[in-house]
Amino acid sequence: MKNIIIASTSTIHGGAYLEYILPELSSHFKDCKTVLFIPYARPSGISHDEYTAKAAAAFAKINIAIKGIHEFEDTAEAIKNAEGIxxxxxxxxxxxxxxxxxxxMSALSETIKNGTPYLGTSAGSVICGLSMQNTNDMPIxxxxxxxxxxxxxxxxNAHYLDPDTQSKHMGETRETRLKEFHVFNSIPVLGLREGSWLEVRNNKIIIKGGLQARLFMPNEAPLEIDNNSDITDLK
Incomplete structure (x- = not known):
């Protein structure tokens, strides 16, 4: 029943908000007149209204309206009744x-599992996993x-970055941090590079966007997985 797009980012370098993935979203939300937007992550501290307006401007290009969840008194009911999220x-x-x-959290999970079309970008993608422990964000x-x-x-792990061999920065790489995670956790982690996404249809999970993804497993070397690969059995 699942119908999900899990995108590493909302914006690729040089492009407008959601521009690179709008053709995919037009198909993904084809049966939706209105999509429920969850603006809780508030990038750069912008307000819920400001963030919702930004999403609405992008979705207007594919003739879909946006309604912010903060505009509803009963947020659980808004999720259950949403055409898309x-x-x-x-x-x-x-x-x-x-x-x-x-x-x-539970209402959103169940609604997605029941087939309501869902899009996550960045933090909205991280929450699709078993836990949020592989976010790159500050614990504010x-x-x-x-x-x-x-x-x-x-x-x-959204916005996955490969080590820059030309950089003079001596801090930890993303790969180092994910290895640290696997000292104490057994959950597989998929690093999604900018411009890539996962397409989830029913229980089938496919890598999309033209780029490889990088898989991290406990006690194993990281593995590059090709675009269009089926990773349904990854667990």
Whole structure:
């Protein structure tokens, strides 16, 4: 029943917001007149209204209206009745905190599993995994739990960056951080590079966007997985 797009980013270098993936979204939300937007992640601290207006401007290009979840008194009911749902990026700690505080983490998970078309970008993609533990964000607020939607059986590291061999920066690479995670956790982690996404139809998961993804497993060397690969059995 699942019908999900899990995108590493909302914006690729030199492009407008969601521009690179709009053709895909036009098909993904083809039966929707209005999509429910979850602006809780608030990138750069913008307001819910400002963020919703940004999403609405992008979706207007494919003739779909956007309605912010913060405009509803009953957020759980808004999720259950939504024709489609989009959770934008920003700070994952804030997003997860708000989903728990509004008591809609479970409702969102069940609605997605029941087939309502869903789009996540960045933080909105991270929450599709089993936990939010592989986010790149600062812990600006403390969520009640790191457990998230679990609509896929692994975790996402959005905006995955390969080590820059020309850089003089001596800090930890993304790969180093993910190895640290696997000292204490057994959950597989998929690094999604900018411009790539996962297409989830029913229980089938395919890598899209023309780029390879990088898979991290405990006690194993990282593995490059080709575009259009089926990773349904990854767990």
């Amino acid at each position: 989009f959770t934008g990026g920003g700070n994952t700690f804030l997003l997860v905190t708000q989903l728990y505080q509004n008591k809609i 607020i403390y969520p009640p739990s790191f457990q998230t939607l679990a609509v896929i059986p692994f975790n996402i």
